[in-house]
Amino acid sequence: MAAQDQNWAKPAAMAIPKTGYFELERGRYGPVFPRTPACYGFSIIAKVKEGREDAVREHGKTIQAAITATPEFLAPLRLHYLRWVLFDIGDGLTFQYQGIFDTDFDKYTEDAVQLFGQSGLNTVFTNLEGFPEDWQENPDSFVTFVREHHFPSFLEYGEYPYVTADEIKKALRLKAAFSDMLDQMQ
Amino acid sequence: MLEFDDIQHILLTRTPALTGRYEFLSFGNPAGGRAWLSELIDRVDSATEAIAGMDGTQRWITLAFTINGLRALGVPDESLASFPGAFREGMAARAAILGDTGASHPGNWVGDLAGEDLHAIAILFARTEEEHLRCIGVHDDLIARCDGVRSLSFLDLNATPPFNYAHDHFGFRDRLSQPVMKGSGEEPTPGSGDPLEPGEFILGYPDENGPQANLPQPEELSRNGSYMAYRRLEEHVGAFREYLRENSDTPEGADLLAAKFMGRWRSGAPLVLTPDRDDPELGADPLRNNDFNYKEMDLHGYACPLGSHARRLNPRDTAHYMNRRRMIRRGATYGPALPDDAPDDGVERGIAAFIICADLVRQFEFAQNVWINDKTFHELGNEHDPICGSQDGNLDFTVPKRPIRKVHKGIPAFTTLRGGGYFFLPGLNGLRYLSSLGG
Numbered sequence: 001m002a003a004q005d006q007n008w009a010k011p012a013a014m015a016i017p018k019t020g021y022f023e024l025e026r027g028r029y030g031p032v033f034p035r036t037p038a039c040y041g042f043s044i045i046a047k048v049k050e051g052r053e054d055a056v057r058e059h060g061k062t063i064q065a066a067i068t069a070t071p072e073f074l075a076p077l078r079l080h081y082l083r084w085v086l087f088d089i090g091d092g093l094t095f096q097y098q099g100i101f102d103t104d105f106d107k108y109t110e111d112a113v114q115l116f117g118q119s120g121l122n123t124v125f126t127n128l129e130g131f132p133e134d135w136q137e138n139p140d141s142f143v144t145f146v147r148e149h150h151f152p153s154f155l156e157y158g159e160y161p162y163v164t165a166d167e168i169k170k171a172l173r174l175k176a177a178f179s180d181m182l183d184q185m186q
Numbered sequence: 187m188l189e190f191d192d193i194q195h196i197l198l199t200r201t202p203a204l205t206g207r208y209e210f211l212s213f214g215n216p217a218g219g220r221a222w223l224s225e226l227i228d229r230v231d232s233a234t235e236a237i238a239g240m241d242g243t244q245r246w247i248t249l250a251f252t253i254n255g256l257r258a259l260g261v262p263d264e265s266l267a268s269f270p271g272a273f274r275e276g277m278a279a280r281a282a283i284l285g286d287t288g289a290s291h292p293g294n295w296v297g298d299l300a301g302e303d304l305h306a307i308a309i310l311f312a313r314t315e316e317e318h319l320r321c322i323g324v325h326d327d328l329i330a331r332c333d334g335v336r337s338l339s340f341l342d343l344n345a346t347p348p349f350n351y352a353h354d355h356f357g358f359r360d361r362l363s364q365p366v367m368k369g370s371g372e373e374p375t376p377g378s379g380d381p382l383e384p385g386e387f388i389l390g391y392p393d394e395n396g397p398q399a400n401l402p403q404p405e406e407l408s409r410n411g412s413y414m415a416y417r418r419l420e421e422h423v424g425a426f427r428e429y430l431r432e433n434s435d436t437p438e439g440a441d442l443l444a445a446k447f448m449g450r451w452r453s454g455a456p457l458v459l460t461p462d463r464d465d466p467e468l469g470a471d472p473l474r475n476n477d478f479n480y481k482e483m484d485l486h487g488y489a490c491p492l493g494s495h496a497r498r499l500n501p502r503d504t505a506h507y508m509n510r511r512r513m514i515r516r517g518a519t520y521g522p523a524l525p526d527d528a529p530d531d532g533v534e535r536g537i538a539a540f541i542i543c544a545d546l547v548r549q550f551e552f553a554q555n556v557w558i559n560d561k562t563f564h565e566l567g568n569e570h571d572p573i574c575g576s577q578d579g580n581l582d583f584t585v586p587k588r589p590i591r592k593v594h595k596g597i598p599a600f601t602t603l604r605g606g607g608y609f610f611l612p613g614l615n616g617l618r619y620l621s622s623l624g625g
Contacts, residue, residue, distance in 0.1 A: 076506035
């Protein structure tokens with residue numbers, strides 16, 4: 001639903017069942033995870049392969065460099081935010097990949113395979129246990145890995161709910177254009 | 187490197203057929219099914235044969251099978267299990283994913299296409315009505331000779347007048363934007379993109395990302411094969427025309443609204459190139475009628491609405507990885523044309539099309555799921571494809587316009603899916619493999 005239907009000015013929260021969805025609705029690769037006041041997204045949590053901590057951290061710099069060189073590098077994924085976290089609660093290093101985005105779960109994953117496959121950048125997932133070695137030739141295995149390691153939220157909240165990144169950028173562009181117009185009228 | 191002599195012609199050619207029939211078949215036992223297949227194999231045109239005989243051939247045959255059909259012919263379980271999950275499930279079972287709900291739900295399909303008994307399709311195209319009738323007679327005799335083989339249903343096809351160009355019952359010119367394969371000998375028309383790797387459409391070749399993975403086994407069966415999604419889409423011509431009349435002030439306004447829904451004028455002329463009035467000469471000119479983009483030429487959709495049919499099914503430079511989403515479209519119209527001024531006569535008419543691709547989920551189902559039936563496409567919010575999306579009367583269609591856009595509320599369904607299926611289209615060697623099973 002677009003912002004105008006959902007009243008972006010009215011904060012909204014959604015408590016989500018354990019399954020990650022309210023009613024089973026089939027998507028191309030599995031159940032459809034609903035759009036929430038905090039948009040689409042996922043939290044992928046998986047064990048890091050032994051000795052790969054530095055490689056995972058290094059990959060953060062790789063992505064930073066890619067975005068610096070080509071700011072629209074991740075545009076196909078239609079992201080709002082990425083948050084990557086490494087933690088160890090006593091049974092080995094774990095990686096959490098939280099992404100908030102505006103396309104559905106399966107499309108995001110398909111596009112990510114394509115994006116990282118083409119860029120030659122590889123994916124941070126190659127440092128994770130259970131990640132398929134042949135992900136580039138076998139995109140379905142990437143999708144399966146992501147679905148198997150996704151932990152659905154049980155609460156999502158949006159201060160400005162159901163607004164896409166494109167809509168936010170449009171609003172800010174409009175504001176900038178108005179400011180510019182007012183400047184020109186001085 | 188494309189094996190033209192092993193690839194069924196439908197993948198690489200368009201024949202000058204004006205009439206034809208889709209025959210949907212069921213096999214009562216493997217031997218009978220194989221007997222039917224064995225007699226037809228030599229008459230199935232490869233691409234080589236179809237191209238060589240294009241000027242003189244009177245009829246063309248294409249054969250394809252559902253997963254149940256492959257099983258019914260005796261394909262072993264381990265081989266069946268090597269086919270992709272979506273194909274094994276079949277189109278009816280995946281209706282919810284495809285948006286085939288309400289009147290389009292498989293429970294409402296005609297011709298026994300939603301059931302387990304659907305095993306094969308024989309596409310019989312003919313150049314003339316006379317040849318069409320002859321072929322049907324010959325095929326009926328063949329069915330009668332083969333133990334356990336029966337026709338579940340058939341659909342007779344016919345081009346709609348005027349016959350000098352392909353168009354649907356709504357009057358829109360068809361076949362304007364087709365992908366071209368590397369090595370096919372075809373040149374893409376301007377604006378149609380570079381030729382694509384054959385593996386996007388045919389099994390056994392590299393695709394745009396490299397070698398294909400997980401090909402069905404044995405290779406003898408899968409090589410030079412492909413998948414076809416069949417869609418029998420009824421077009422509610424009377425309702426479409428009535429909607430246009432009621433929502434416009436003049437006949438020109440009605441034509442413009444029709445074009446806004448489609449993204450092109452009925453002549454085929456793209457709105458991006460001629461936003462205010464039709465240009466039939468442009469519409470008919472393959473060197474110009476597909477030569478445009480959206481990002482630079484019509485970003486906001488003032489010419490071609492963001493949610494129009496053509497823009498959804500081929501977003502061109504406003505979508506990523508388009509080369510992984512292309513499909514080959516074949517098919518024909520069926521049912522009598524509804525004269526321009528006639529009220530709806532209640533007779534079914536529409537398009538019976540095949541969408542051909544190497545990966546049903548990544549290509550066909552993606553288009554249904556994300557391009558046709560995703561409300562959030564281009565941030566539209568409450569829209570599906572106005573021509574072929576699922577419509578329950580509660581969705582909108584937005585026509586961007588300066589100074590203020592026009593939102594059409596409560597779009598009715600202009601089309602209904604009356605049947606469909608997932609078919610595997612083997613190469614000629616694949617057909618021979620199938621006919622020799624159990625031997």
